[in-house]
Amino acid sequence: MLSCYLFLIISLMISFRDVRVSASGSSCTEYPVFTPPALVVKYGDPANFTCDVCQKDCSGDSSGLEHAVGKVTRNGTTILWTVDRLTEWDTSLQCYYNNDAGDQCTTILNPTLYQPPESVSISFVNHTGMMFENQQYTLQCSVQNVAPVQNLTVTFYRGNTTEETQHLQSNHSEEKKPANETFTLNITSSREDNGAQYWCEAKLELGPAGPQRPPVVTSEKLPAIVHYGPELKEPPNPDVITITEGDTLNLNCSSVGNPSPSYTWTLPTNSPSYSGSVLTIKSVSFEHKGQYICTVSNTVGTVTKEFNIDVQASTVIIHQPWIIVGVLAGVLCVLVILGVLCFRSYKRTRKGSYNLKDVLRFPKRTALPLQNCENV
Ligand SMILES: *[C@@H]1O[C@H](CO)[C@@H](O)[C@H](O)[C@H]1NC(C)=O
Ligand SMILES: *[C@@H]1O[C@H](CO)[C@@H](O)[C@H](O)[C@H]1NC(C)=O
Ligand SMILES: *[C@@H]1O[C@H](CO)[C@@H](O)[C@H](O)[C@H]1NC(C)=O
Ligand SMILES: *[C@@H]1O[C@H](CO)[C@@H](O)[C@H](O)[C@H]1NC(C)=O
Ligand SMILES: *[C@@H]1O[C@H](CO)[C@@H](O)[C@H](O)[C@H]1NC(C)=O
Numbered sequence: 001m002l003s004c005y006l007f008l009i010i011s012l013m014i015s016f017r018d019v020r021v022s023a024s025g026s027s028c029t030e031y032p033v034f035t036p037p038a039l040v041v042k043y044g045d046p047a048n049f050t051c052d053v054c055q056k057d058c059s060g061d062s063s064g065l066e067h068a069v070g071k072v073t074r075n076g077t078t079i080l081w082t083v084d085r086l087t088e089w090d091t092s093l094q095c096y097y098n099n100d101a102g103d104q105c106t107t108i109l110n111p112t113l114y115q116p117p118e119s120v121s122i123s124f125v126n127h128t129g130m131m132f133e134n135q136q137y138t139l140q141c142s143v144q145n146v147a148p149v150q151n152l153t154v155t156f157y158r159g160n161t162t163e164e165t166q167h168l169q170s171n172h173s174e175e176k177k178p179a180n181e182t183f184t185l186n187i188t189s190s191r192e193d194n195g196a197q198y199w200c201e202a203k204l205e206l207g208p209a210g211p212q213r214p215p216v217v218t219s220e221k222l223p224a225i226v227h228y229g230p231e232l233k234e235p236p237n238p239d240v241i242t243i244t245e246g247d248t249l250n251l252n253c254s255s256v257g258n259p260s261p262s263y264t265w266t267l268p269t270n271s272p273s274y275s276g277s278v279l280t281i282k283s284v285s286f287e288h289k290g291q292y293i294c295t296v297s298n299t300v301g302t303v304t305k306e307f308n309i310d311v312q313a314s315t316v317i318i319h320q321p322w323i324i325v326g327v328l329a330g331v332l333c334v335l336v337i338l339g340v341l342c343f344r345s346y347k348r349t350r351k352g353s354y355n356l357k358d359v360l361r362f363p364k365r366t367a368l369p370l371q372n373c374e375n376v
């Protein structure tokens with residue numbers, strides 16, 4: 001019950017007096033006093049009270065207690081009333097005396113007889129089984145054989161979500177005998193309600209004269225099964241997804257729904273059919289380019305999600321930094337070698353023996369004799 005919040009309180013409350021005083025004449029200066037002043041008794045329990053008929057104006061000769069049930073004992077001006085089992089739903093006890101002027105001064109005590117609810121049950125009105133999202137349903141809490149019904153408070157609970165609605169009136173307000181009462185609550189189902197439990201609690205609030213702990217009876221728990229169509233966990237992505245050849249492609253179509261949705265994929269290639277929520281391609285190649293359509297459905301509805309995939313050639317340098325380092329090292333090597341060559345040829349030119357042009361010309365020279373031979 002800790003995790004449950006107040007859902008709704010419907011209560012019927014009518015304050016009525018347990019004690020009334022009346023006088024047949026206006027000459028009464030005091031009235032009989034009941035101790036305790038109010039009597040709240042559980043059906044079938046013993047009860048007692050005393051009535052102090054008068055304290056000052058006791059000169060009159062007749063006094064008494066009108067009672068339909070119970071036993072009366074007298075001690076002077078005090079009347080003791082006892083009953084072993086109080087089972088009269090509507091009892092009125094009148095304590096009176098006649099004063100000097102001949103008027104009857106009377107105090108009336110109406111004991112409240114209560115009976116905790118015999119049973120409390122919860123159900124949907126005209127509905128069984130599962131519910132659908134965003135529809136109105138009527139919950140009904142039936143309380144049987146409870147008295148007095150006007151002191152009854154019914155609270156509806158739903159799991160641990162808070163919601164408040166209207167009150168309901170009953171016309172049992174004057175009933176003293178046990179009555180059956182039903183309380184209704186209109187609810188609009190939502191997917192969050194799925195798995196929640198509805199229940200109600202009937203409590204008899206009998207005021208300060210009643211029992212310290214008001215009688216409480218709770219209903220059984222009514223589980224709510226709400227069916228709803230699939231909903232994508234991640235929203236669709238309208239843009240083209242560009243992926244590099246050789247990379248891993250993950251298409252996530254995970255959805256929630258009740259009942260659990262099933263997945264079917266329409267793939268660009270004639271690949272075998274796939275029915276998981278996430279489509280993974282370990283190493284993408286150009287043939288994987290195209291449109292992927294994921295269809296998620298359950299008995300309530302269907303949603304689709306499209307993925308447009310473009311595959312681009314692998315530009316290794318971008319992705320693998322160690323290659324950049326390698327290439328840079330290579331370039332540096334070539335530059336160094338060229339530098340060395342240039343330096344050496346420069347030195348030779350300075351010596352005057354021959355220059356770079358001579359070196360390049362050398363093959364021509366060697367070719368010359370051959371040419372000569374041919375010519376010969
Ligand atoms: C009268 O009622 C009170 C409270 O119910 C109880 O404690 C007490 O024993 C009763 N006395 C007699 C004489 O029955
Ligand atoms: C009657 O009341 C007086 C005082 O109020 C008390 O002393 C006496 O014991 C009572 N008698 C009986 C029989 O209860
Ligand atoms: C429940 O169903 C019965 C019979 O089908 C109908 O007479 C009654 O009006 C319905 N009650 C509600 C609250 O819809
Ligand atoms: C509702 O109840 C669940 C399980 O009983 C708990 O995990 C969750 O924290 C509760 N939520 C609130 C708002 O109390
Ligand atoms: C409740 O009210 C209805 C209509 O207002 C009436 O027909 C019926 O008799 C009432 N029941 C009681 C127990 O007062």
Ligand SMILES: *[C@@H]1O[C@H](CO)[C@@H](O)[C@H](O)[C@H]1NC(C)=O
Nearest residue numbers: 143144145177178179180181
């Ligand atoms: C309350 O309902 C129970 C069971 O349906 C029935 O036996 C009983 O007579 C009803 N009581 C009244 C006061 O209608």
Ligand SMILES: *[C@@H]1O[C@H](CO)[C@@H](O)[C@H](O)[C@H]1NC(C)=O
Nearest residue numbers: 136137138166167184185186
């Ligand atoms: C609850 O819904 C029913 C019909 O579904 C309607 O007749 C009734 O007035 C509604 N009650 C409240 C308190 O809105």
Ligand SMILES: *[C@@H]1O[C@H](CO)[C@@H](O)[C@H](O)[C@H]1NC(C)=O
Nearest residue numbers: 013015016112151205206207
């Ligand atoms: C319930 O019953 C008691 C005793 O009959 C009465 O005094 C009180 O006003 C009623 N209502 C509440 C809310 O206690």
Ligand SMILES: *[C@@H]1O[C@H](CO)[C@@H](O)[C@H](O)[C@H]1NC(C)=O
Nearest residue numbers: 233234250251252253254278
């Ligand atoms: C798919 O998306 C859901 C929701 O964002 C997430 O929980 C799940 O881990 C994802 N699965 C993969 C394989 O990425």
